[in-house]
Amino acid sequence: MKNIWLITLYTLREAFSRKVFIAFFVVVVLALVGFGIFGSLVKVDTLLKGLEGADKQAALNQIVYRIELMLISPVYGLGLLLAIFASSSFIPVMLEKGNIDLLLSKPISRTQLLLGKYFGGILVVFINISILIVGIWLIIFLKFSIISFPFLFAIFTITFSFAVLYALIVLSGVISGNSMLGMMLSYMIYLIISPLLASRSIIFQFIQSDFWQKIITFFYYILPKTSEIDKLTSGLVMNQTITNFQPVYSSFLFLVVVLSLSIYIFEKKDF
């Protein structure tokens, strides 16, 4: 555990030293500033004019929920896109000749090394996403004096979605030694494949073949469901009761399988 923690910490340090992380952080800060300015333009008293008593508080709660709902999907998308971009090179940099030799010559197992890098990447994203979400949450609190804890769940759902896609980045990094493949695959899953598979019932209206429907369903179950986790996040923010956790379970299974495969390949690889 000590070795994993050490590598995790130094991955965080590596991220802080890189421009891409600073860019990530700057975008987060800019988003917060933008939201702060927008918030300052909203006059709560004007919004509530004409509302009385209990209705007033309920209406205010509804306004806050709507704002959070309006924000959560762009924040989820922006957070994931930036996180993938910022973390995709951690593994390829570690695998560079002269660096990996040195690391593998130390009394640290390959599994510990890879897990340290994996958790390091997640920690980097968790910190940035936390700043963004907590920042927005604080602005809402200061503006409307409403404490909306469900909004903070987004920190964990976005980090979880990233963790699933990052496992794929780690696998492609271990196999190919470069960051492009992992980035492309992650973006493809997040932007194209996951939304398409989530809407497979619509696709089935056009594809009548039982065989192809089964193939699509198969891929739906084995691939990460970032699109549905996005919707699940919106539900959490709206304080709705979530009954179907299948997208989370199956995505987690994908994470475990892909990460295990990465470790297996890394263990066997010659450097």
Place this chain on the structure above:
Amino acid sequence: MYSIEIQELTKIYSPGNPSKEVKALNKLNLNIPQGTIFGLLGPNGAGKTTLIKILLGITYQTSGSVKLLGVEDSYQIKSRIGYLPESHKFPLYLTGEEVLNFYGRLSGCDSKAIPGKIDELLAMMDLTKWRKTKVKKYSKGMMQRLGLAQALMNDPDLIFLDEPTDGVDPIGRKEIRDILLNLKDQNKTIFINSHLLSEVELMSDRAGILNKGNLLRECSIAELTTNNEEYVIHVDRALEQILSQTLIDEFKVKKSVEGVYSAFVTETQNINDLVDAIRNNQITLKEISLKKKSLEDVFISIIQDAEKEGAK
């Protein structure tokens, strides 16, 4: 006791793929005693770095076995091993002392002992005033010295150095040599890969010559460089005018410069016969010694012989 024991070690890259298959090491056997500085020599692509990487578990062997400090296949033994790879890359965002701290902690050093060890090694490598400078500003020589410091952080019993003096100026090389000789005095075993034959000759007790994955020769530096056939003779008069032609032909006596001659003896001859003849002729024998060959001469000759053998 041996620090390194290698038996029948073979490494084949891309086995089963005829167009890509490369035999990097071929049934290599080698034992290196504790407290030795061993120099591994060989042309590019001989398999030197592959050998070190297999020993350290960075690359896996196809067959054969290795033992380091008496232990086979254990990454835990690496806490007693130091390694300086060729063209090492340190995280450029770290300072010199942070590099040592990171690799020291990874090596399993006691965290309380690390600051003191960093001070000691930075002073030893003459890097104290650069300790707070990011390594991206270090020169190649400074990087190399920092690399060596990194390899010594855990006070290892066995040290692998791949081109340790690469990019280091002559004074720095001398300092590194002195450090390594000092480590040898502490009974540490040092395994050096180097293209700089003169460096290996100056530092090592033993050397091995590797070519195309085959260990062609392994012995002490003295055995490698001593020529048991050729003598250098310093005298005060011209031998060719005094000694009989028969004797000159028999020992193939040749003048090198005024007063210095070379003579060759075969297994059936005795150099004393020549010495007796010189003294009987009232010639003053100022000096007689076995001619020492440079390691470079030996290396080139062994590699060329192997190439010729391979061509047959």
